[in-house]
Amino acid sequence: MAQPLTRIGLAGLAVMGQNLALNIADKGFPISVYNRTTSKVDETVERAKQEGNLPLYGFHDPEAFVNSIQKPRVIIMLVKAGAPVDQTIKTLSAYLEKGDCIIDGGNEWYENTERREKEVAELGLLYLGMGVSGGEEGARRGPSMMPGGSFEAYKYIEDILLKVAAQVPDSGPCVTYIGKGGSGNFVKMIHNGIEYGDMQLIAEAYDVLKSVGKLTNEELQSAFTEWNKGELLSFLIEITADIFGIKDDKGDGYLVDKVLDKTGMKGTGKWTVQQAAELSVPAPTIEASLDARFLSGLKDERVEAAKVFKSGGFGDILTDQQVDKKQLIDDVRKALYAAKICSYAQGMNLIRAKSAEKGWDLELGELARIWKGGCIIRAIFLDRIKQAYDRNPNLANLLVDPEFAKEIIERQTAWRRVVSLAVNSGISLPGMSASLAYFDSYRRERLPANLVQAQRDYFGAHTYERVDIEGSYHTEWFKLAKQSRI
Numbered sequence: 001m002a003q004p005l006t007r008i009g010l011a012g013l014a015v016m017g018q019n020l021a022l023n024i025a026d027k028g029f030p031i032s033v034y035n036r037t038t039s040k041v042d043e044t045v046e047r048a049k050q051e052g053n054l055p056l057y058g059f060h061d062p063e064a065f066v067n068s069i070q071k072p073r074v075i076i077m078l079v080k081a082g083a084p085v086d087q088t089i090k091t092l093s094a095y096l097e098k099g100d101c102i103i104d105g106g107n108e109w110y111e112n113t114e115r116r117e118k119e120v121a122e123l124g125l126l127y128l129g130m131g132v133s134g135g136e137e138g139a140r141r142g143p144s145m146m147p148g149g150s151f152e153a154y155k156y157i158e159d160i161l162l163k164v165a166a167q168v169p170d171s172g173p174c175v176t177y178i179g180k181g182g183s184g185n186f187v188k189m190i191h192n193g194i195e196y197g198d199m200q201l202i203a204e205a206y207d208v209l210k211s212v213g214k215l216t217n218e219e220l221q222s223a224f225t226e227w228n229k230g231e232l233l234s235f236l237i238e239i240t241a242d243i244f245g246i247k248d249d250k251g252d253g254y255l256v257d258k259v260l261d262k263t264g265m266k267g268t269g270k271w272t273v274q275q276a277a278e279l280s281v282p283a284p285t286i287e288a289s290l291d292a293r294f295l296s297g298l299k300d301e302r303v304e305a306a307k308v309f310k311s312g313g314f315g316d317i318l319t320d321q322q323v324d325k326k327q328l329i330d331d332v333r334k335a336l337y338a339a340k341i342c343s344y345a346q347g348m349n350l351i352r353a354k355s356a357e358k359g360w361d362l363e364l365g366e367l368a369r370i371w372k373g374g375c376i377i378r379a380i381f382l383d384r385i386k387q388a389y390d391r392n393p394n395l396a397n398l399l400v401d402p403e404f405a406k407e408i409i410e411r412q413t414a415w416r417r418v419v420s421l422a423v424n425s426g427i428s429l430p431g432m433s434a435s436l437a438y439f440d441s442y443r444r445e446r447l448p449a450n451l452v453q454a455q456r457d458y459f460g461a462h463t464y465e466r467v468d469i470e471g472s473y474h475t476e477w478f479k480l481a482k483q484s485r486i
Contacts, residue, residue: 005070006030013040017078019139025054027163034065066095073100098124101153110182126153131188133375142166144174144375148184166374174370179360193272197343200289200431213328220244234379263293279353283346288430318426334414339435345398365389
């Protein structure tokens with residue numbers, strides 16, 4: 001008997017692909033799967049049997065895979081960004097027909113998605129670039145998804161995405177049609193940039209509590225568990241508390257202390273910072289988190305530098321200060337929350353700037369809503385961000401929303417105490433310091449930029465504007481300075 005046609009196909013069965021395929025099948029949608037390395041196909045089919053005889057069908061041959069899907073066919077690709085995506089499109093499009101649709105679910109550079117959308121349109125195919133966040137667990141149980149590109153293609157699979165996405169009570173499935181072109185990939189990229197900032201800020205909170213406050217792993221777990229009951233309630237705080245409790249299975253003590261202090265990365269954080277520079281949008285918290293990863297990679301150099309400075313009387317901690325642990329934990333909680341607001345404000349401003357440049361008409365409140373569940377940056381305070389943009393869709397910056405402004409004012413003294421304590425102890429807090437500098441610069445009516453512009457006019461005749469008279473001015477500073485010296 002012929003196998004009935006499936007509702008959707010998925011090509012690329014690494015961890016994310018396997019789990020998303022099983023999630024789709026679990027929600028009652030028969031799915032065909034394909035992978036160039038056929039052992040992955042068999043592995044996924046076996047998992048589908050073990051996880052409840054799910055309606056998942058494996059194919060070793062791309063033509064048979066494509067022909068097993070009902071028309072108009074929809075195929076999700078989850079393969080490595082770049083050339084592998086182009087190769088997969090080439091393989092599949094040989095068997096696809098006009099009106100069929102390809103969806104790239106990987107972390108792809110948004111302009112590649114826009115190029116591919118145009119290329120496949122010439123073959124009569126539709127295309128979506130869809131950011132998927134949540135890691136392997138999210139992909140299996142319910143991720144946050146950010147599809148952008150052809151609206152017609154989105155409508156083909158809206159019913160599937162609404163069921164497969166993470167479900168949040170009171171705000172619905174964590175998926176929405178993002179917008180045209182590469183907007184889905186761009187939004188996912190900025191999500192990852194915010195994630196870089198978030199993770200760095202948490203690492204800095206840990207460093208201060210451990211290095212200056214001398215908290216044990218048990219005390220750290222207790223503090224983070226407590227924080228996860230309040231305004232910091234989030235996936236990243238929750239998993240951080242978990243990490244502090246895991247004992248080393250290959251020796252004594254806790255596993256976190258045996259992990260090499262060298263952070264990897266896949267590129268989305270770097271792309272975010274490059275876009276910030278392109279768009280002239282300040283994103284210092286996200287930039288600091290990227291630099292922190294680069295510095296962590298210089299492990300061998302840091303080991304040698306530590307020897308040099310120790311011989312000169314510089315220890316790891318400059319001053320061994322006596323601190324009130326309870327007060328420090330409370331101060332760090334407040335500092336972390338305030339700095340986190342700055343990181344999200346920067347990310348949202350990047351999205352708004354790109355949306356204006358490209359004419360995407362992105363809704364920032366709706367993005368906050370779909371990040372409330374499934375994704376890595378899911379957090380209770382995304383509710384507050386959504387409310388801020390609901391109150392004022394043209395909000396210039398989250399910092400000036402009345403609710404967030406009030407919270408930062410209440411926490412800024414503790415925030416300054418933490419940064420000062422760290423500076424005096426020789427502990428670097430690049431993310432928290434950058435966030436504080438961002439806040440202090442943004443809230444000041446006048447900055448020392450007048451001097452920088454005067455310098456530019458002095459050596460390069462770049463002109464300047466005045467605060468008291470309209471127009472553009474140039475002064476021959478050198479001549480005036482020379483005369484004044486005579």
